[in-house]
Amino acid sequence: MAIKKALLRLPMMAAISGLALLAACGPAPHATGTADPQEEVNRQRHNFNKGVDRHVLRPVSHTYGHVPGPIRTGVSNFAENLELPSDVVNGVLQGRPGNALQNTGRFLVNSTIGILGIFDPASHIGMPARKTDFGETLYTWGVGEGVYVENLFFGPSTERDTWGKIVDQIANPLHFLLDSPETGYTTVAKGGEVLDKRYTYSGAFDDILYDSADSYSQARLAYLQNRRYTLEQNAGVSGTSGGDDGFIDPYADASGDGAAAPAPADFIDPYEDANAQ
């Protein structure tokens, strides 16, 4: 049944593979600054997300933290293993066959020896995850990041990466292979993975969300910088820390460049005087 379903999708797969030729176009140019024309709406969504975190995600993740670590890791491994087929397809579309092969190897090893992906022996034999997504695929095709978006529930993103997430959801190869009860397990495992992440990195999450004066700006900055860095590292675009804007020269602005020199106390501006009347 599952195989028949997969076969039916073959033409679509072939069409997608044709798109991989686009990968020759090269990655999008280096993105700088912050384009956030929808800041007002984004801030409202941020407040909503913060409420969800404060009342649901954070407390539930603390409870989930009582589950022994190895079990939480097993659940997360299981969920991550099921994302591998999608990562493989994206690797092919990005024109990165090495990554696609490594993720294929991981999927085969962890699904069998690793008992349905609960354990991760692949990492121990030199096959660490090459995580990716369709947003990255779009990046390798030369699609720019677009404006900043904070999505409800999913949090910080960009236009490009939001579309990437939508495509990843719709086109996940797993949907074509799994039927009703199994997809339920994967959703539960995915939830466990999210809780485990929130619990494991609670220091960083709490710092940004609750211990900063402007959590929206902090989340936006951290997301954009880290996302750009990850994409450029994976693409092998120079080894710099995010290109030119990654470097801040605090000594340059100490000299007060660009600002008008402070006027001495006895300086009278006759033009200003005239307007002041």
Added chain:
Amino acid sequence: MRNDLTFAPALSRRAVTAGLAAGACFVAMPSMSLAQGGADAARRAVEQAVADVNRIIASGQSQQQMYADFERVFATYADVATIARSTLGVAARQATAAQLQAYTQAYQGYVSRKYGRRFREFVGGQIEVTGVRPIKSYYEVVSTAYTRGNSPADVRWHVSTNSGSPKFFNIIIQGVNMLASERTEVQAILDQQGGSIDRLTQALRSA
């Protein structure tokens, strides 16, 4: 009285000798670092800072003692005055010298507590310096942080050797620029305090 008279010349002779020796050191240091390359000095400074932080984390002392120790390390290896000034942005230009100094002092303690809280997460971890490269008139020291349960993180230190002794002024962790994030944070607090540097300083003291 007699003692003073006999002692004074002896003391000043010693002082002069010591002064000359210290002066020789000051002259020798820049030329030495030029000869060896500032890159080595920048690298060593980062390695020493990391070693000091690791020692503090492993010491098992109280949180309060750790904050004090972190503050000392921060003051020793970071260019705190420049970082603090930079976080103020344009507001730094309107501030008096006294305001700047008070702010810098408050900021130093604030940073030590804020990041000191998080250093516990690095217990059992280590940072390995992997390389140095020049960046404009500064150096970027590249390192990898290994912490338990996480994949290795890329940590870059921007180091200035202009003041004679190398000091870092920025840390970039997996692309996330600490100075940029500190600027954003301080600007937000400054806004909350109605743009007053004095009230900002006060807020950081109690944060």
